[in-house]
Amino acid sequence: MKQYCVTIAREFGSGGRLIGRRLAEELGIDFYDRELIALAAAETGFAEDYIGEVENEKTSRLCFGPYAHNFPIVTAFNTGQSVSAQEQVFLAQSAIIRRLAAEKSCVIVGRSADYVLRDKICCAHVFIHAPLEYRVRFAQEHYGETRSDLDAYIKRQDKRRSNYCRYFTQRKWGASHNYHLCLDSSVGLDSSVRILENFAREFLRRLS
């Protein structure tokens, strides 16, 4: 079987990470989500906790990052412009994502991996979303969320991810054209995994 990669972008509370992990198990390939933080720590010299914080920093809603089209990482550092910690982390993670996709079959969650790997024909790009009420319930049941303003919190998390995507990729987060498959995960966790597994196997046929 050919080497391939599935990237998953996801709304907060849609279960995208859990679905991605189970998908990787079903496909028998590696899974990367928070694992990318440890790899980026080794690459940048930042502490893992610091990278976690930096990833959650706000990005401007109104402007694009200066490095969106400046791959690979080396190019960005050669421009002579100052690079924020968030930009350094993004660039390091992008380099890691490209390396991983070149080395092995895997599922990668988040970090705009769909954009980073946009030109790789062996990569299938997925977006997972769900109605807000489903995501509130899912976050309570699966992440133990108890905050009273959970729906507002979820909206803020989506906004942050959307701005991050826009800043670093100049793309609209969740726009169907940027993905091979967009799925409403309120069809259920098990069904979502099976739908994606079937999709991944059909996608693979094209490569063989």
Place this chain on the structure above:
Amino acid sequence: MKQYCVTIAREFGSGGRLIGRRLAEELGIDFYDRELIALAAAETGFAEDYIGEVENEKTSRLCFGPYAHNFPIVTAFNTGQSVSAQEQVFLAQSAIIRRLAAEKSCVIVGRSADYVLRDKICCAHVFIHAPLEYRVRFAQEHYGETRSDLDAYIKRQDKRRSNYCRYFTQRKWGASHNYHLCLDSSVGLDSSVRILENFAREFLRRLS
């Protein structure tokens, strides 16, 4: 098995209609696309050819139709406002779509059926898209298109569908949140049918 309905919105040249027809065959349920024109002709008294023309009329890019939230059809005609032929056809087709979905399991292509049936939990809503170069090739191979400006023609058709959707439903055509599944059909015709069949069967599990 429960009664259910799959609606398919699609970009021009994505193969959505062919995929929908084959999906209906695989699922063993009825298929409605141009069949809706004959039914609307009977409902409105317009000739079928005229309905075909009216459906292809331009809708304004800048404003919403006055009846987007005035279902059922009877309500619209009771407002006392003048109703264009395009609006009459939309309202008649909407009533037919609701009746069909209440009567039988089926696949319905186009006519903003996803919006018309948005509150029906037994309805799965699908959007089919593909890169422009794939759609140009698909239209040449499957619809016998020979025009030299085919890519511009395809863009105009998409624009018309997008404006129609916006006018009658106040929704953004192809926005992932309006559909349970969005699929890039460049994965291939056969694969697209299998992906949708698998999705439809998983969707049905939720209903049982």
